[in-house]
Amino acid sequence: xxxxxxxxxxxxxxxxxxxxxxxxxxxxxxxxxxxxxxxxxxxxxxxxxxxxxxxxxxxxxxxxxxxxxxxxxxxxxxxxxxxxxxxxxxxxxxxxxxxxxxxxxxxxxxxxxxxxxxxxxxxxxxxxxxxxxxxxxxxxxxxxxxxxxxxxxxxxxxxxxxxxxxxxxxxxxxxxxxxxxxxxxxxxxxxxxxxxxxxxxxxxxxxxxxxxxxxxxxxxxxxxxxxxxxxxxxxxxxxxxxxxxxxxxxxxxxxxxxxxxxxxxxxxxxxxxxxxxxxxxxxxxxxxxxxxxxxxxxxxxxxxxxxxxxxxxxxx
Amino acid sequence: xxxxxxxxxxxxxxxxxxxxxxxxxxxxxxxxxxxxxxxxxxxxxxxxxxxxxxxxxxxxxxxxxxxxxxxxxxxxxxxxxxxxxxxxxxxxxxxxxxxxxxxxxxxxxxxxxxxxxxxxxxxxxxxxxxxxxxxxxxxxxxxxxxxxxxxxxxxxxxxxxxxxxxxxxxxxxxxxxxxxxxxxxxxxxxxxxxxxxxxxxxxxxxxxxxxxxxxxxxxxxxxxxxxxxxxxxxxxxxxxxxxxxxxxxxxxxxxxxxxxxxxxxxxxxxxxxxxxxxxxxxxxxxxxxxxxxxxxxxxxxxxxxxxxxxxxxxxxxxxxxxxxxxxxxxxxxxxxxxxxxxxxxxxxxxxxxxxxxxxxxxxxxxxxxxxxxxxxxxxxxxxxxxxxxxxxxxxxxxxxxxxxxxxxxxxxxxxxxxxxxxxxxxx
Numbered sequence: 001x002x003x004x005x006x007x008x009x010x011x012x013x014x015x016x017x018x019x020x021x022x023x024x025x026x027x028x029x030x031x032x033x034x035x036x037x038x039x040x041x042x043x044x045x046x047x048x049x050x051x052x053x054x055x056x057x058x059x060x061x062x063x064x065x066x067x068x069x070x071x072x073x074x075x076x077x078x079x080x081x082x083x084x085x086x087x088x089x090x091x092x093x094x095x096x097x098x099x100x101x102x103x104x105x106x107x108x109x110x111x112x113x114x115x116x117x118x119x120x121x122x123x124x125x126x127x128x129x130x131x132x133x134x135x136x137x138x139x140x141x142x143x144x145x146x147x148x149x150x151x152x153x154x155x156x157x158x159x160x161x162x163x164x165x166x167x168x169x170x171x172x173x174x175x176x177x178x179x180x181x182x183x184x185x186x187x188x189x190x191x192x193x194x195x196x197x198x199x200x201x202x203x204x205x206x207x208x209x210x211x212x213x214x215x216x217x218x219x220x221x222x223x224x225x226x227x228x229x230x231x232x233x234x235x236x237x238x239x240x241x242x243x244x245x246x247x248x249x250x251x252x253x254x255x256x257x258x259x260x261x262x263x264x265x266x267x268x269x270x271x272x273x274x275x276x277x278x279x280x281x282x283x284x285x286x287x288x289x290x291x292x293x294x295x296x297x298x299x300x301x302x303x304x305x306x307x308x309x310x311x312x313x314x315x316x
Numbered sequence: 317x318x319x320x321x322x323x324x325x326x327x328x329x330x331x332x333x334x335x336x337x338x339x340x341x342x343x344x345x346x347x348x349x350x351x352x353x354x355x356x357x358x359x360x361x362x363x364x365x366x367x368x369x370x371x372x373x374x375x376x377x378x379x380x381x382x383x384x385x386x387x388x389x390x391x392x393x394x395x396x397x398x399x400x401x402x403x404x405x406x407x408x409x410x411x412x413x414x415x416x417x418x419x420x421x422x423x424x425x426x427x428x429x430x431x432x433x434x435x436x437x438x439x440x441x442x443x444x445x446x447x448x449x450x451x452x453x454x455x456x457x458x459x460x461x462x463x464x465x466x467x468x469x470x471x472x473x474x475x476x477x478x479x480x481x482x483x484x485x486x487x488x489x490x491x492x493x494x495x496x497x498x499x500x501x502x503x504x505x506x507x508x509x510x511x512x513x514x515x516x517x518x519x520x521x522x523x524x525x526x527x528x529x530x531x532x533x534x535x536x537x538x539x540x541x542x543x544x545x546x547x548x549x550x551x552x553x554x555x556x557x558x559x560x561x562x563x564x565x566x567x568x569x570x571x572x573x574x575x576x577x578x579x580x581x582x583x584x585x586x587x588x589x590x591x592x593x594x595x596x597x598x599x600x601x602x603x604x605x606x607x608x609x610x611x612x613x614x615x616x617x618x619x620x621x622x623x624x625x626x627x628x629x630x631x632x633x634x635x636x637x638x639x640x641x642x643x644x645x646x647x648x649x650x651x652x653x654x655x656x657x658x659x660x661x662x663x664x665x666x667x668x669x670x671x672x673x674x675x676x677x678x679x680x681x682x683x684x685x686x687x688x689x690x691x692x693x694x695x696x697x698x699x700x701x702x703x704x705x706x707x708x709x710x711x712x713x714x715x716x717x718x719x720x721x722x723x724x725x726x727x728x729x730x731x732x733x734x735x736x737x738x739x740x741x742x743x
Contacts, residue, residue, distance in 0.1 A: 067410045067432035081741045086734070153576035172573050172719060260708055263715035279404040280704050281742055282428060284411075 060288040067282065078289035088290070090265040091273040094178055095247060098269065099301075103242040106186045106193060107235065113190065114197035115227055128195075135192040143255040146184045147171065171256065174266035181252045181267060189245065193238045200234035201227070236309050240302055247298050250275070270294045360390035361643040366409075366419035367395060368402040371600065377662030381655045388650070391643050410434055410635075417644045421465045421633035423455035423698035424524075429633065430456075431701050435464040436634040441645045442466055443653070447669045452629045455696035465631030466652040469665035471595040472690030473525065473625045475499075475614040481590045485509040489612050492591070496529070496617040499591070500558045500568070506590060507567035516567040518580050518592040521559055521714065523707040525593070528626050528695035529555055532619040537706050538699040544706045544735035546728035551620055556724045560717055585609050593617075595628060596687045600664060615686045627694040629668070666691070702739050709735035 035042070060078055062071040082088050113131070117124050134142070149156045150170040161167045170176045204227065212222050228235075250271040253261065261268030261276070270290070278287035367378065382393045396416060398405045403425050409415045421429060429435050439462045445453060448467065456465035477492055485506055493499050503516035510516065519525065523537075530537055533551035537544060546552070562568025569575060569589070577583040581598030585606030592598075593616060602609060616625035632648040634641065651659065652668065657675060660667040666687060667673050678684045699706075713731035716722040722730065 065432060066407050067429065067434050069411050069413075085741065086737070148576065151572065151576040152574045172715060174716070174719070174721070260711055262712045263719065264712060264721070276708075279401075279407060280708065281738070282407070283742055286741070 056288040056291060059284055060292050062285045064284040065282060066278070066284050071285075074285065078285045079293075081286055082290050082293065087261075087265060087268060087273060091261075091268045091270050094266065094268055095249070095270045098178065098182060098249060099243060099246040102182050102185055102246050103239060106189050106242055107238050109186065110190045110193035110238065111197050111228070111231065111235070113194045114201055115223055117194070117198060118201045128198075132191045132195065134188045134190075137188065139188065139251050140255060142184055142188055143181075143252045146180060147256060150180050172263050174262075174264040177256065177263060177266045181249070181256060184252060185246070185249065189242070193242070196238055197231060197234055200231050204230045232309065236306070239305055239309070243301055243305065244298055247294065247301075360386075360392055361640045362392040362394060363418060363638075363640050363643050363647060364394045364396055364416040365647070366398055366402075366406060366416035368420060369397050369399045371663075373600070374663040374665070377659050377665075380662055381651060381659040384655055384658060385647060385650045389643075389646060391647065393647060413637075415635045415637070417638040417640055418632055418634050418647060420468075421456070421631050423467075423627075423629045423631070423696045424703065426456050426465060426631070426633075426698055427458075427701045427703065430458050430464045434636050436636045436638070436641060436644070437462050437464060438466070438634060438645060438648070439463045442649060447671050449668060449670065449691040451627055451691065451694055451696055452668050455627075455629055455698045456631050456633075465633035466648050467629045467631045467668040468652055468656075469660065469663070470627055470629035470668060470691060471597055471666065472627050472687045472694050473593055473595050473616050474686040474690060475616060476584060476592040476594060476598070477612050477614060478584065478587065478590050479610045479612055481510070481514065481587060482506075485590070489614075492614065494614070494617060495621070496555070496558070496619045499617045500562060503562065503567040503591065504565065507565070510590065513588065515569045515575070515589045516591060517562065517569070518571050518575075518583055518589040518594070519559070519562075519568050520580065520594075521563075521570055521718065523710040523714075524628075524697050525626055526555075527697060527699070528616075528624040529619045531695055532622040532624045534620075537710070538702055542700060542702055543739065544702070544709065544732050546710065546732045546735075547725070553724050553728065555619065556714070556717065556728070560724060563718055564720070581606075584611075595626075596666065596684070599683055613683060613686045615689055623693045625690040625694040627691060627696045629696055702735070702742075705738050705742070706735045709738070 059071075061073060061075055063074045063078070064071040117128060148154055151157070152169045152172065154170075157168060157170065168176070170180050208226050208230070209222055212226055217225065248271050249269050253267045253269045253272045254275070257263075257267045257272075259272075259276070261272050271294070274287050274290050274294070277283050277290060365382070369375075378395065382395060385391070386393060402420070403422070406415065406419055415434070421435075442463060445463070449470070452467040452470055453463065456467065457463050475492070477489060479489055482489065482492070486509060487506065491502070493502050499517075507516040527537070530549075530552055533549055533555050535545065535549040535552040537546060539545050559568060563570075563574070571577045571580045571583040571589075575583050575588055577586070577588065579598070579601070580592055580594045581601035582605075583589055584592040584594070584598070585602055587609070602611065615623070618624065632651060634644045634648060638644055656667050656669060656672045659665070660672060660676060666678070666684065667676065673679060673688060679688050709731040713722075713727045713734065716730070717724045717727035
């Protein structure tokens with residue numbers, strides 16, 4: 001506020017005491033008005049995000065009956081139970097596999113598609129609109145469509161049987177059920193990330209490509225050595241958002257297994273297991289302990305990705 | 317100017333806070349304030365009733381029956397429809413100390429609610445309890461025989477047979493065996509004579525459909541001391557093996573997974589299966605969407621020589637902390653007593669009282685005969701507080717046996733271990 005010309009002008013003449021008072025008043029008022037600007041958002045965040053988080057911190061050390069809300073302090077017992085639970089490790093394995101497959105795949109496909117669309121091809125607006133449709137579809141509706149495609153009498157299964165003579169059952173086979181959800185997620189998130197990449201591509205100066213072309217770089221080399229590094233900050237955003245989204249995968253797994261995480265725990269994800277603990281097992285303490293663990297995992301992975309990709313250093 | 321602006325925002329902020337706080341207190345007190353005005357106006361009380369969304373017929377039945385109750389007693393009933401994940405929502409409402417006065421309670425989750433002590437004990441408040449089909453009433457009792465909810469209607473499993481398809485294959489309805497072992501053999505034989513894409517039998521493979529067969533083959537999956545047991549009966553293994561064999565050879569199929577149909581009723585109605593073991597909820601679909609199907613309904617097959625079927629029932633339970641217990645009890649008694657005939661007729665569900673069943677004379681309707689018979693000997697889909705854990709473990713692991721990854725014995729061993737480990741963690 002020291003730069004404020006009005007305040008400076010006032011500083012020149014009046015007696016000292018009054019000046020300090022005024023300065024105090026004015027800075028207090030600006031702070032207050034600043035906070036009142038933020039008040040609606042702050043209030044919402046406080047009530048619906050921070051307060052529940054704080055409450056969860058209390059709950060994860062307790063054994064809680066959801067119906068009566070009776071609770072007893074059990075220390076770290078919830079965490080012991082979580083880590084000795086084979087279903088936790090099944091969920092861990094599923095979710096990690098899911099992240100490792102989906103995040104790189106969707107990022108790469110989105111980037112390549114964006115680069116292709118960025119070329120001056122015909123009808124690219126039309127393509128963009130059509131390709132964006134999966135993102136607009138709700139994930140529950142999408143899951144139902146995929147279940148229709150992949151059930152044991154579904155389109156894909158029958159098509160594969162006609163082509164190869166082999167009947168592959170997707171939804172009841174524990175080795176394949178998760179891959180259906182993976183395919184679905186990639187299909188629905190790629191367009192969104194593609195649009196993000198597309199906007200990043202517009203910012204890359206044309207001169208870089210011209211210089212590269214003069215040096216004899218072909219299109220592929222230009223893509224690898226100019227587009228990819230220049231897009232790094234955008235890629236970081238896409239990867240982070242992808243990570244968070246994938247670690248929190250819930251609705252698809254819930255619908256495809258009818259809430260059970262089956263067949264044989266193969267579609268049991270972290271969040272689905274949290275849900276089962278809270279509402280099937282009626283054990284809020286263990287559910288919050290697991291939620292906290294998940295939060296920690298997401299935080300760590302994002303931190304590592306941030307370090308590896310050095311997102312803040314590129315391009316300044 | 318700037319000062320004025322910031323003042324304006326402070327005022328805005330203050331107003332916002334007031335609105336927010338005002339909203340909060342409004343919620344907390346509005347209900348009771350409304351209640352008192354209703355009371356003085358009509359001499360009755362307002363009770364809240366939480367239900368799940370269901371078919372138009374059931375919605376209409378509920379609204380009309382509730383209306384009759386209101387007219388008779390002067391009480392006021394606020395129906396609250398919870399559209400999704402009913403039990404989760406009710407649980408959350410109890411946690412928030414904001415539970416409805418009366419709500420639907422599925423027998424399956426009843427033990428958990430009873431054990432938690434959140435339900436009102438109504439053992440001495442429900443008249444004429446002998447009139448109810450006893451298996452239905454027992455589903456809502458605790459170990460000491462105290463009653464915590466009153467069954468409002470029920471469904472049972474029965475064997476549906478598509479007579480036309482059966483006759484095309486060269487059989488008549490009298491050839492269909494009344495025992496499970498015979499029915500499996502018959503389905504196997506029948507399958508060979510059916511055209512491509514038609515299956516002999518539809519039978520869901522979740523534990524909810526098979527608990528009564530477990531009992532009949534000498535297995536109690538939730539033991540007295542609250543443990544899971546899937547391995548103590550050879551006969552149960554044999555029973556489960558028959559389901560696995562049926563799936564492998566395509567004569568016992570699951571409508572969703574194997575046929576890609578929305579429901580068993582749709583699969584049966586569109587002629588994809590000759591025999592279906594299902595509950596009476598398929599009847600409305602058969603009547604409305606597939607009126608041309610010529611079917612007959614037999615009782616569920618005997619297993620191990622014993623009559624058995626599954627019963628699915630829902631009751632009215634009362635929140636223990638309600639301030640309007642008397643009105644709530646009056647309401648529940650009306651809905652399951654005097655008003656039951658109106659409800660059953662409008663909603664097309666089966667009445668839980670023998671006297672209403674007789675008064676409506678539905679036992680002579682051939683759609684209902686087999687289903688009503690089942691209410692006398694059937695097993696309600698409920699057990700102890702750990703049934704959700706145990707049945708989830710079963711469903712999860714039995715799929716491994718169906719996939720051929722494990723033998724039935726191995727899968728049941730795994731299910732038992734999984735369930736027991738989880739039960740231990742919950743203690």
